[in-house]
Amino acid sequence: MKVIACYSNKGGVGKTATSVNLAYAYAQSGARVLLCDLDPQGASSFYLRVKPSKKLTETRFFEDVERFTKAIRASDFENLDILPANMTFRDFDVFLSRMRNSRSRLKKALRAVDGDYDVVLLDCPPNISVLSESVFRAADTVVVPVIPTILSERTLEQLVAFFDENKLNKRKLVAFFSMVQGQKSLHVGTMERLRKDYMKMFLKTVMPFSTDVERMGIHRAPVRTYAPKRPAGKAFHSLWQELEARGKKK
Amino acid sequence: MTTPSEHLIVIPGEMDATQLEGAIGKLRVRVDSPLAPIAFQLWDFFDQSLRQAGKVLVEFDNRFLLISGGGGCVMQSAQRSGNFVSDLESGPVKQGLRKVPPLRALLESGAGQLEIRRIGVLDSLQKTQARAVVHTLRSDDGVVTLVLMQRLRGYDKAFAVLETALTHLATAKAQVIDAFQPIRPNLACYTTKPNFGFGSDTPIYDAVTEIIQGFLDVVRANEAGIVADHDTEFLHDYRVAIRKIRSVLNACKGVYSPGQMNALNQSFDDLMAPTGRLRDLDVQELDQAGYFEIVPENLHPGLNLMARAFHKQRMAEHRKFAKYLSSRPYQKTIRALAAQVSEAGALEPGPKADQAGVRFARKMILKRYKKLQQAVQAGGKHASDAQLHDMRVHCKRLRYALELFAPLFPSEGVKPVLKSLKKAQEDLGAFNDCVVQQDALKRFLNTHAAKSKADSREIALSVGGVVTVLTHRQSIAREKSVAHLSRLGSPEYQKNLRQILTAPETKE
Numbered sequence: 001m002k003v004i005a006c007y008s009n010k011g012g013v014g015k016t017a018t019s020v021n022l023a024y025a026y027a028q029s030g031a032r033v034l035l036c037d038l039d040p041q042g043a044s045s046f047y048l049r050v051k052p053s054k055k056l057t058e059t060r061f062f063e064d065v066e067r068f069t070k071a072i073r074a075s076d077f078e079n080l081d082i083l084p085a086n087m088t089f090r091d092f093d094v095f096l097s098r099m100r101n102s103r104s105r106l107k108k109a110l111r112a113v114d115g116d117y118d119v120v121l122l123d124c125p126p127n128i129s130v131l132s133e134s135v136f137r138a139a140d141t142v143v144v145p146v147i148p149t150i151l152s153e154r155t156l157e158q159l160v161a162f163f164d165e166n167k168l169n170k171r172k173l174v175a176f177f178s179m180v181q182g183q184k185s186l187h188v189g190t191m192e193r194l195r196k197d198y199m200k201m202f203l204k205t206v207m208p209f210s211t212d213v214e215r216m217g218i219h220r221a222p223v224r225t226y227a228p229k230r231p232a233g234k235a236f237h238s239l240w241q242e243l244e245a246r247g248k249k250k
Numbered sequence: 251m252t253t254p255s256e257h258l259i260v261i262p263g264e265m266d267a268t269q270l271e272g273a274i275g276k277l278r279v280r281v282d283s284p285l286a287p288i289a290f291q292l293w294d295f296f297d298q299s300l301r302q303a304g305k306v307l308v309e310f311d312n313r314f315l316l317i318s319g320g321g322g323c324v325m326q327s328a329q330r331s332g333n334f335v336s337d338l339e340s341g342p343v344k345q346g347l348r349k350v351p352p353l354r355a356l357l358e359s360g361a362g363q364l365e366i367r368r369i370g371v372l373d374s375l376q377k378t379q380a381r382a383v384v385h386t387l388r389s390d391d392g393v394v395t396l397v398l399m400q401r402l403r404g405y406d407k408a409f410a411v412l413e414t415a416l417t418h419l420a421t422a423k424a425q426v427i428d429a430f431q432p433i434r435p436n437l438a439c440y441t442t443k444p445n446f447g448f449g450s451d452t453p454i455y456d457a458v459t460e461i462i463q464g465f466l467d468v469v470r471a472n473e474a475g476i477v478a479d480h481d482t483e484f485l486h487d488y489r490v491a492i493r494k495i496r497s498v499l500n501a502c503k504g505v506y507s508p509g510q511m512n513a514l515n516q517s518f519d520d521l522m523a524p525t526g527r528l529r530d531l532d533v534q535e536l537d538q539a540g541y542f543e544i545v546p547e548n549l550h551p552g553l554n555l556m557a558r559a560f561h562k563q564r565m566a567e568h569r570k571f572a573k574y575l576s577s578r579p580y581q582k583t584i585r586a587l588a589a590q591v592s593e594a595g596a597l598e599p600g601p602k603a604d605q606a607g608v609r610f611a612r613k614m615i616l617k618r619y620k621k622l623q624q625a626v627q628a629g630g631k632h633a634s635d636a637q638l639h640d641m642r643v644h645c646k647r648l649r650y651a652l653e654l655f656a657p658l659f660p661s662e663g664v665k666p667v668l669k670s671l672k673k674a675q676e677d678l679g680a681f682n683d684c685v686v687q688q689d690a691l692k693r694f695l696n697t698h699a700a701k702s703k704a705d706s707r708e709i710a711l712s713v714g715g716v717v718t719v720l721t722h723r724q725s726i727a728r729e730k731s732v733a734h735l736s737r738l739g740s741p742e743y744q745k746n747l748r749q750i751l752t753a754p755e756t757k758e
């Protein structure tokens with residue numbers, strides 16, 4: 001089981017869009033995928049038409065593991081399940097640490113019908129700075145969408161510094177440029193600079209700014225189900241390909 | 251959706267998915283358009299052991315689906331190196347067939363076209379909450395629908411709702427096998443003991459005709475097993491069925507016209523004639539295994555030489571007989587015979603045709619008993635081989651008559667009478683086997699051209715060893731037989747027999 005977190009301490013950078021589309025790509029490739037919607041807003045659940053689970057908000061996670069895993073729903077796509085959890089920060093912390101503990105009840109209860117999930121994708125909410133460290137420890141890979149602006153540059157710097165300070169493995173960090181508008185010279189310039197500064201961290205794939213992604217809210221389905229040949233659909237696919245290739249190299 | 255756990259519902263005939271609407275509350279049904287039809291096959295064993303166990307084995311799309319009587323099912327790849335159970339890949343279907351002997355072959359018992367459609371049960375967000383794959387199996391004769399429900403994690407309620415709705419359309423679980431009946435209506439049930447519908451008030455003509463019909467089905471049901479050479483039992487059952495028919499004909503003079511009787515006798519003699527040689531060789535092979543145990547090891551080389559020679563002969567004879575069974579003339583003959591026997595009134599009645607079965611059978615059975623009694627008395631305690639053989643034949647005739655006409659009499663009475671008859675027959679059978687085996691061995695010695703003088707000496711030594719043991723066994727079997735036979739000839743046995751045969755009339 002590998003854990004991939006879509007993380008950024010900024011909101012609106014494309015974490016949820018990436019989580020849903022990556023989860024779909026992994027599932028299509030045959031991996032058994034659990035997408036954990038950790039955002040109280042339940043955005044990824046919304047995209048997969050799964051109604052948020054009301055009961056869970058009242059449940060303290062560490063008190064009732066079973067209740068939690070019962071909330072897992074099959075999506076309409078083969079191999080892709082979703083945990084529409086809008087949990088409190090405190091629960092989230094426990095959730096992350098127990099997920100990796102093979103003897104924990106959570107690990108067992110999380111098992112898919114026919115065995116472990118191959119991939120667990122975390123769609124992280126913004127403003128979880130208190131808990132960031134738990135996410136970084138639990139995840140094998142931390143995928144960071146970066147909009148090529150000066151502000152994002154600073155954010156990324158902070159993130160790397162945090163890894164250094166806490167002796168976290170920086171190789172877990174995988175960034176890619178999100179919502180890129182190729183005609184903006186600002187974007188182009190920032191991308192060039194960042195690629196130079198963080199040579200190994202950035203994926204080649206560039207996620208263009210595209211209405212096809214915005215239309216996910218209308219289709220309530222992953223981009224590749226309705227626009228597989230369009231630039232955004234292709235970009236999500238190559239994002240997955242690159243992550244897979246990196247995963248194999250390790 | 252994680253890999254679904256499957257759940258099967260069998261629906262007789264076609265399923266109309268629109269019927270589900272309304273039965274699933276606020277949810278809605280979406281029916282996808284069907285995939286292009288593909289072929290399917292139904293499989294069973296020669297003796298229809300799957301069907302008799304209420305199971306169905308379907309193959310389609312290179313997969314096996316084994317449905318159990320209760321409606322549970324397992325699936326696995328249908329990839330295989332041959333049609334024996336041992337040729338299947340290991341998996342849940344093979345596991346489900348583990349009680350079948352590994353060298354039993356799967357035989358096609360039905361086939362047709364399969365149409366696959368997916369249906370989904372959607373909520374107000376158009377999210378799928380339950381899913382099922384509808385398999386419509388169509389043969390030239392009928393239709394059956396298999397619905398494989400897929401459990402979607404977290405949607406147990408919708409699953410239950412759909413399941414209930416489908417179950418309303420479904421066949422009761424115990425009758426899965428019946429739902430398949432329409433798509434293979436002509437599949438005759440394999441059994442060596444046909445069930446007869448006649449009773450004490452049936453005219454003898456109808457009872458006899460039904461018996462012939464029933465055993466002719468048995469004869470035909472064994473053909474495939476003989477040709478495929480799954481087991482020597484098939485030829486044995488094939489012969490027993492013919493023998494029973496001949497025995498009935500023999501006992502029922504006057505039921506058919508003399509001309510008809512002659513024709514029937516001729517037909518069944520003709521069927522029996524070509525079976526003898528192969529049966530002898532089968533028995534030889536079966537017995538041979540035992541020879542190794544009854545003679546010391548230094549005599550085994552000779553036995554091996556002999557076994558090889560017999561095996562070669564048997565293979566050749568089997569090829570010949572299988573070719574005959576599969577030949578057009580044989581098939582034409584047996585089909586015509588079956589058609590004639592099953593057509594009402596096609597067999598020309600004789601003067602006694604209308605007699606009540608009970609009366610006719612009683613007289614006939616008593617007559618057969620008397621013959622047995624006479625034979626027993628003639629032989630006495632020191633009966634010759636020929637006399638014992640005579641007794642054995644009469645025993646068998648009486649037993650067949652009792653067994654075949656049993657439906658005419660109260661069944662509780664027949665059982666004990668048959669039981670002592672069976673016991674006597676077992677010993678007589680053992681006695682006869684010893685005689686036959688010795689004859690066969692002697693004939694082999696006289697006719698077999700061994701490759702060398704050394705070989706022929708080895709064989710002679712071994713055969714000598716076996717014959718010594720067989721002679722000893724024969725004398726034991728003889729003693730036991732005589733004891734049993736004297737019991738059969740006793741006035742007490744006679745009284746019992748008379749009583750069961752008269753019982754129905756006193757009731758009338």
Ligand SMILES: Nc1ncnc2c1ncn2[C@@H]1O[C@H](COP(=O)(O)OP(=O)(O)O)[C@@H](O)[C@H]1O
Nearest residue numbers: 011012013014015016017179208209210213214
């Ligand atoms: N590549 C893109 N092009 C255009 N719009 C995008 C793109 N990625 C995301 N969006 C839109 O931006 C908004 C925020 O994206 P989201 O994935 O929810 O970000 P986050 O989860 O980081 O808050 C959404 O309305 C989404 O449709």
Ligand SMILES: [Mg+2]
Nearest residue numbers: 015016039043
């Ligand atoms: Mg989000």
